[in-house]
Amino acid sequence: MARRFLICGGCGFIGSSFVEHLWLKYPDSEIIVLDVLTYAGSLDNLGELHTESRLQFLEADICDIGALPGLEDVQFDLVVNFAAETHVDRSLYYTSDFVRTNVLGTDSLLSFCRKTDSPILQISTDEVYGPARENETFGETAALNPSSPYAASKASADLLVMAAIKTFGQKAAIVRTSNNYGPRQFPEKLIPYFIYLARQGKPLPVYGDGKQQRSWLYVDDFCSALLRVVDDFPTGEILNIGATREYTNLEVVRQLTTILECETPVNHVADRPAHDRRYRIDSRKFEQRYGGINERDLSDGLRQTVAWYQSHPEIFDRLRTQDVANFRDKHYHNRT
Numbered sequence: 001m002a003r004r005f006l007i008c009g010g011c012g013f014i015g016s017s018f019v020e021h022l023w024l025k026y027p028d029s030e031i032i033v034l035d036v037l038t039y040a041g042s043l044d045n046l047g048e049l050h051t052e053s054r055l056q057f058l059e060a061d062i063c064d065i066g067a068l069p070g071l072e073d074v075q076f077d078l079v080v081n082f083a084a085e086t087h088v089d090r091s092l093y094y095t096s097d098f099v100r101t102n103v104l105g106t107d108s109l110l111s112f113c114r115k116t117d118s119p120i121l122q123i124s125t126d127e128v129y130g131p132a133r134e135n136e137t138f139g140e141t142a143a144l145n146p147s148s149p150y151a152a153s154k155a156s157a158d159l160l161v162m163a164a165i166k167t168f169g170q171k172a173a174i175v176r177t178s179n180n181y182g183p184r185q186f187p188e189k190l191i192p193y194f195i196y197l198a199r200q201g202k203p204l205p206v207y208g209d210g211k212q213q214r215s216w217l218y219v220d221d222f223c224s225a226l227l228r229v230v231d232d233f234p235t236g237e238i239l240n241i242g243a244t245r246e247y248t249n250l251e252v253v254r255q256l257t258t259i260l261e262c263e264t265p266v267n268h269v270a271d272r273p274a275h276d277r278r279y280r281i282d283s284r285k286f287e288q289r290y291g292g293i294n295e296r297d298l299s300d301g302l303r304q305t306v307a308w309y310q311s312h313p314e315i316f317d318r319l320r321t322q323d324v325a326n327f328r329d330k331h332y333h334n335r336t
């Protein structure tokens with residue numbers, strides 16, 4: 001029988017890439033993409049897929065999934081939850097939006113999945129472990145120690161998933177990943193935003209000294225790894241899927257400006273409160289069960305990313321909405 005997948009948040013950055021991977025790997029499957037289309041989501045991210053008959057798009061909020069007509073009796077082979085408020089900077093101002101979608105939304109999806117007996121994969125982040133000291137690496141059993149409201153809301157969601165596994169024996173699992181980058185990321189996020197500014201020769205606002213370290217994983221490399229859990233669902237497990245190499249923000253900026261062949265100056269601006277210096281997750285558990293993560297070099301991934309944004313400049317129009325203008329006024333005002 002054809003498999004049926006429900007992909008929540010499938011019009012966002014990682015979700016839309018995962019839908020593409022799923023589409024190609026399971027050519028007989030039916031895919032329902034459920035997304036409320038916040039400022040960060042767009043049907044354009046699905047390209048032509050959204051006109052295909054085996055993909056159905058539902059414009060809906062995960063918080064309301066229990067009341068959606070037509071879905072109440074549908075059992076899915078897998079539900080994947082990418083739907084979230086994801087911008088850490090925004091979480092400083094709109095905390096309750098983060099709690100609503102990331103915590104209450106996950107709770108409502110968990111209830112739906114219990115009712116329909118559908119396995120659920122929750123997509124989470126390395127940020128739930130909080131900052132890692134130099135040489136420290138977090139495995140899946142490390143304590144949760146989130147710093148930002150975003151990370152706290154994601155950690156809360158993870159706790160709800162873990163509680164549902166223990167309490168109800170729910171078929172659920174969590175994957176925590178490191179910073180993803182690549183095509184279709186909303187251009188308010190660091191890499192596309194810097195491409196946007198650099199193309200105009202504007203200075204690049206780097207928080208603090210710019211020496212914060214991140215492990216950048218190209219979105220296709222993450223989604224290829226994630227696909228492996230579809231056929232061998234790790235019920236009850238938490239798995240880290242992170243990049244192995246680390247780069248400072250300044251190094252990312254240096255590589256970007258080299259690729260863009262521009263000499264845009266860096267403008268060190270006031271750091272974000274509770275800005276973690278370093279995240280670091282250990283993916284050995286995933287690799288032992290599913291094989292190594294094929295991770296391209298940052299320089300190759302950045303070249304592909306820059307090429308994509310150069311050939312899709314219309315994505316930068318999404319920065320012109322009132323919502324984005326309001327956020328930028330709040331956030332960058334006085335931050336020079």
Ligand SMILES: NC(=O)c1ccc[n+]([C@@H]2O[C@H](COP(=O)([O-])OP(=O)(O)OC[C@H]3O[C@@H](n4cnc5c(N)ncnc54)[C@H](O)[C@@H]3O)[C@@H](O)[C@H]2O)c1
Nearest residue numbers: 009011012013014036037038040041061062083084125180
């Ligand atoms: N991007 C990263 O580097 C990264 C790293 C680690 C973990 N994650 C996690 O991966 C997931 C996807 O991240 P992303 O970068 O693709 O995010 P994104 O912001 O690009 O996309 C989120 C999507 O969710 C949708 N959405 C938001 N609220 C919703 C709601 N209430 N109901 C239905 N849909 C809703 C948005 O419209 C959007 O399409 C998130 O859970 C995020 O926490 C992301």
